[in-house]
Each structure stands twice: as C-alpha cells, then as structure tokens.
Amino acid sequence: MASDDSEITAPAAAVSKLVSMNIDDMLEAHCGEFGPWQLKHFLLTCTAWALEAFFTMVMIFADHEPVVMCGSGSTGSSCDVCRSDPGSWEWVGGPHASTVAEWGLVCGEKYKVGLVQSVFFFGCMVGAGIFGHLSDSFLGRKGSLTIACTMSSVFGCFTAFSPNYWFYGATRFFTGVSAGGIGLCAYVLATEPVGPSKRGTAGMSTFYFFSGGIALLPLIAYLFPTWRALYIASSIPSILFLVAIIPFISESPRWYLVRGKVDKAMEVMREIGKGNGREVPENVQLALDFQYSESSSNKVLVGSIVDVVRSPLTRFRLVLSVVISFLCSIVYYGLSLNVVNLGTNLYLNVALNAVAELPAFFITAVMINIFGRKPMSIVTLWFSGVFCLVGALIIQPVEAWKIVRMVCGILGIFGMAGTYNLLFIYTLELFPTVVRNAALGCATQASQMGAILAPLVVLSAGAFPFAVFGFCGILGGILAFYLPETLNRPLYDTFTGMEVGEKDQPVQV
Structure with a gap:
C-alpha cells in the first residue's frame, strides 16, 4: 500500500x-x-x-x-495660371x-x-x-x-x-x-x-x-x-x-x-x-x-471595444484618448502637409521636419520615465500649440518672414511628434491585452479622422492653418490633465487583472 x-x-x-x-x-x-x-x-x-x-x-x-x-520665361507668382491662356504657360518638370x-x-x-x-x-x-x-x-x-x-x-x-x-x-x-x-x-x-x-x-x-x-x-x-x-x-x-x-x-x-x-x-x-x-x-x-x-x-479570452465602453475603469480613458489623438493628428499631419504653402524649398523643408522629429523622440523617451506619461503629454502639446500660434501671427509675405514661419512649423512638428509618439505607449498602457489593439485601433481611427481634416485645413493657406493647429495643441494639453498616470504600472492582460491591480489606485480624473 x-x-x-x-x-x-x-x-x-x-x-x-x-x-x-x-x-x-x-x-x-x-x-x-x-x-x-x-x-x-x-x-x-x-x-x-x-x-x-x-x-x-x-x-x-x-x-x-x-x-x-510663362511664355516670357518668368516663373512663380508672377505667372497667374488661373488668369492666363492655357498655351501661355507650362509646368516646370x-x-x-x-x-x-x-x-x-x-x-x-x-x-x-x-x-x-x-x-x-x-x-x-x-x-x-x-x-x-x-x-x-x-x-x-x-x-x-x-x-x-x-x-x-x-x-x-x-x-x-x-x-x-x-x-x-x-x-x-x-x-x-x-x-x-x-x-x-x-x-x-x-x-x-x-x-x-x-x-x-x-x-x-x-x-x-x-x-x-x-x-x-x-x-x-x-x-x-x-x-x-x-x-x-x-x-x-x-x-x-x-x-x-x-x-x-x-x-x-x-x-x-x-x-x-x-x-x-x-x-x-x-x-x-x-x-x-x-x-x-x-x-x-x-x-x-x-x-x-x-x-x-x-x-480563450476575447474582448472588443464594447467591453472597453462598458467598463467604468476604461470608458473615460477611451474618450480622452480618442479626442486627444484626433487633435494631435490635425496638427501633426497638417504641419507636415502645410510645407507646400510656405514658399520655401519643398525637399529641404520635408527633410528638416523629419530631422526635427528625431530629437523630440529621444527627449520624450528619456523624460517619460522621469516625469511620467501625463506631464510630458501636456508639455509637448502646449509646446507645439504655442509655436503654431506664433506662426499664425506672421502675415507678411516677405522672404525673411517665410523663414520665421517655417521655423515655427519645424518647432511645432518637434513638439507634436513627441506627443504623437508618446500617445502610442500611453494608450497601450491604459488598456488590458485582451482589448489593447481594439482600443489602440479606436484611438488610431480618431487620429485618422484628424488626418482627414488636415488637408482641408491646409488648402486655405496663409495664417489660418497655423491658428487651427495652435488651438488644437492647447486644447489637447488641457484634456491630458484628466488622464491617469501609467508610469511603472503593470501591463495588464485582462479587465479582471486591471481592476484587481488598481483597486488601491483610484482612477485619476
């Protein structure tokens, strides 16, 4: 026995x-x-x-x-396509x-x-x-x-x-x-x-x-x-x-x-x-x-965006993530597309905008682990918004002011690129694995809605696009105040895990 x-x-x-x-x-x-x-x-x-x-x-x-x-050999604004006869001008290239x-x-x-x-x-x-x-x-x-x-x-x-x-x-x-x-x-x-x-x-x-x-x-x-x-x-x-x-x-x-x-x-x-x-x-x-x-x-655990909305813990997070992503995207893609209206070298301007984003990523990557996701979201949104508003104040068409507006656009891209990137990691940490991609997809959809509007804003040219971008940046920073901090919090897999893990951490609003 x-x-x-x-x-x-x-x-x-x-x-x-x-x-x-x-x-x-x-x-x-x-x-x-x-x-x-x-x-x-x-x-x-x-x-x-x-x-x-x-x-x-x-x-x-x-x-x-x-x-x-034009037929005379002149180029640029002196040749008005809309008022000239079709055969009196041609496209360079x-x-x-x-x-x-x-x-x-x-x-x-x-x-x-x-x-x-x-x-x-x-x-x-x-x-x-x-x-x-x-x-x-x-x-x-x-x-x-x-x-x-x-x-x-x-x-x-x-x-x-x-x-x-x-x-x-x-x-x-x-x-x-x-x-x-x-x-x-x-x-x-x-x-x-x-x-x-x-x-x-x-x-x-x-x-x-x-x-x-x-x-x-x-x-x-x-x-x-x-x-x-x-x-x-x-x-x-x-x-x-x-x-x-x-x-x-x-x-x-x-x-x-x-x-x-x-x-x-x-x-x-x-x-x-x-x-x-x-x-x-x-x-x-x-x-x-x-x-x-x-x-x-x-x-097998399956979740959807409906589950995100049903949960009191994630519902408000989703709304804020969606609205901030929407505003951020208007600014980011708007500034990127607006280079065609600045009157500067297109190839150089696009390259400078891209290069300006790189230090923004490095700085925010370091700072979010020191100051947290929430403070850095607010700072980068407001940084971009302020410089866009400065760009909106520049209305003189002279060459020197074109350069100043271009610099404002580059600095606006600098701030918003940091925010745009930060929002991905922030959104990822706000939701459990079972619905993470669905929630991130929802925020990304809102971001694309902002991107849909961006080209239409750019069509107006002049100071108006910069004014819109500035307003969006400032408003986005205000809304970021209501998101919870996720620094050093676990990446939860389920709603149950998130609820248990944060029961002693009240939702910040």
Whole structure:
C-alpha cells in the first residue's frame, strides 16, 4: 500500500511545484526585459514604420503644385495660371511631374488635391479599425501585419498606373486601408515582448523609423521626379520587407496567451530567454494576470471595444484618448502637409521636419520615465500649440518672414511628434491585452479622422492653418490633465487583472 500511495502522490507533488507567472513577471525574472532577442525583434518589426511613412507622405511630392513658367520665361507668382491662356504657360518638370500638373488640379479644381489626400486618411481610419480587430482576434499581430504590407505594396503599385483622377483616388483609399494597419500592428508586435521598465523607451523609439522614412522620401522623390515612378519606387521596400524580414519576426506571446495557446506562448518566452542568454525554469508556467490556476490558463479570452465602453475603469480613458489623438493628428499631419504653402524649398523643408522629429523622440523617451506619461503629454502639446500660434501671427509675405514661419512649423512638428509618439505607449498602457489593439485601433481611427481634416485645413493657406493647429495643441494639453498616470504600472492582460491591480489606485480624473 505504501508503494501505491507514493505512486499516486508523486505526480501531485510535481504539479504543486509549478509556478504560475504573468508575462511581465516572467520577463523580469527569467527572460530579460530588453536583451539581444528583443532588440533584434524590435528593429526588424519597426522597419514597417518606414514603409507606412512612404505610403503616407508620398502625397507631399506626388500631389504638389510645380513651378509654372510663362511664355516670357518668368516663373512663380508672377505667372497667374488661373488668369492666363492655357498655351501661355507650362509646368516646370513637365506634365508628369505631379498629379496636379497631369490632371490640371488648379484654380477651380484645386479642392481635388485636398480631397484625395483626405480619402487616403479615411482609408487609414477604416484600416485601423479592421486590422485592430483582426490582430486581436484570429489573425494575430504578425498575420495582420503581413496582410497589411501585402495590400499596401499591391495598391501602391496600382496607383502608379492610374488612368484618371478618380481611379487614383480609389487606389489611394485602399492603400490607406492597408497603411492604417501597418503602424498599429508593428507597434504592438514590437513592444509586447518588452519588459515593463523598458517598454516606455522602446515604444517611444518606434517613431524613429517613421521619421527616418520621411527623411529618406525627399531623396527618393529627387531620384524619381515623376509621380508615377515615385509611387512604384516607394512601394518596392514593402515587397522587400515581406520577403526578407517577416519570416524572422515572432508572433506576440501575449496574443498567444489570451487566445489560450499557452504552449505557443511558452515557446516564444523560452526563445526570448535563450536569445538573451538566460533560461526559463521547467516548473514555470504562463498564466493570465491574477488568474494563476490551471483551470483558467487555457481559456480563450476575447474582448472588443464594447467591453472597453462598458467598463467604468476604461470608458473615460477611451474618450480622452480618442479626442486627444484626433487633435494631435490635425496638427501633426497638417504641419507636415502645410510645407507646400510656405514658399520655401519643398525637399529641404520635408527633410528638416523629419530631422526635427528625431530629437523630440529621444527627449520624450528619456523624460517619460522621469516625469511620467501625463506631464510630458501636456508639455509637448502646449509646446507645439504655442509655436503654431506664433506662426499664425506672421502675415507678411516677405522672404525673411517665410523663414520665421517655417521655423515655427519645424518647432511645432518637434513638439507634436513627441506627443504623437508618446500617445502610442500611453494608450497601450491604459488598456488590458485582451482589448489593447481594439482600443489602440479606436484611438488610431480618431487620429485618422484628424488626418482627414488636415488637408482641408491646409488648402486655405496663409495664417489660418497655423491658428487651427495652435488651438488644437492647447486644447489637447488641457484634456491630458484628466488622464491617469501609467508610469511603472503593470501591463495588464485582462479587465479582471486591471481592476484587481488598481483597486488601491483610484482612477485619476
């Protein structure tokens, strides 16, 4: 009988030694928060942000209004296209220099430039919602990123063969749908395997790739001066990404866990530990936060934006995130597109705006871990808003004042780029894994709504766009006062985990 008892109790004793941990705890204790594995995975995944920059900002060069040369040989404002006879002037660079030159999008047709740009951002808004849901559900982060990049490369190439304006608008819409999913999926996929103390800095660093893509775009546009060649050239990197990078990217262990695929999640965690020169003990098992039991570890958890709205803890957070993202996007994309109205060198201005974003990312990445997410959101929003208001006060058209307004725009981009990047990590931390991409997708959709309005604001030219951008920046900073601080708080997996973890931390309003 004694031997029988030992045979029965031995397995039970082994089971009792199992240690259940959530992903953050396992990263801290056994895998490493940001070692060589995370660095490689982060760099590969975030390359997708440069692709999104190409698909988004290519419109600055493809849809710009080229310089006009009159029959007398004069160029610029002295040659009025709207009042001159059709044969008395020509576009510098030829009729294929841009969509404006090829399809005559000037004078009474000028609104079509802003319209097609808004259509692209409308597609981004649709895509953010679609891919936000797909990446949280059966496709996962990696699968959604793969499909988004494939669609972008296909429709980007189709755009180059547009026979008319309306076909061009349709292809830009579908490119926007796919581009709206690239940054969203890449961001979550890159940051979810990172430990809690390193996640803020890693999340802030993703936008280096977006700005790097913008900085490269003027060179690509210079090498491919016609808009059709430019669209093909800016789509090829996406094809290379699918072939050379996607196969080496891992799916998020957090997605595996909430989908009930604990074994898959453990495989990735052991891979992370091995890549970092560490080892996950055999008796350690992943579990959802605050649900450390064998009965719940394989449960598939599915959430939606409806669950976010139902929860008193996340409802107000969602509203604030949506409104601030909307205002921030009007300023960021508005300042980026407004370079065509400044009367300065287009290639240089776009490059300077992109370069101005880089130190903003570095400074905010350092400061958010010192002062917190909330204070830095307020400061960067107000910094951008103040300089935009200064730019609105400059109404003299002389060359010197053009330079001053350009500097105000660069400083506005500097502040808003820091905010735009910060909002991603902030929003990610405000919601649990089970609905994180859905909530981030909702905020991204609001951001795209702001981007839809931005080209229409830019059409007015003059001081008005700067006044709008300044107002949005100041208002956004005021609203940020009502968000809770998330510095050094866990990245929760479930609503239950978040409620238990913050029961002693009252919601800040």
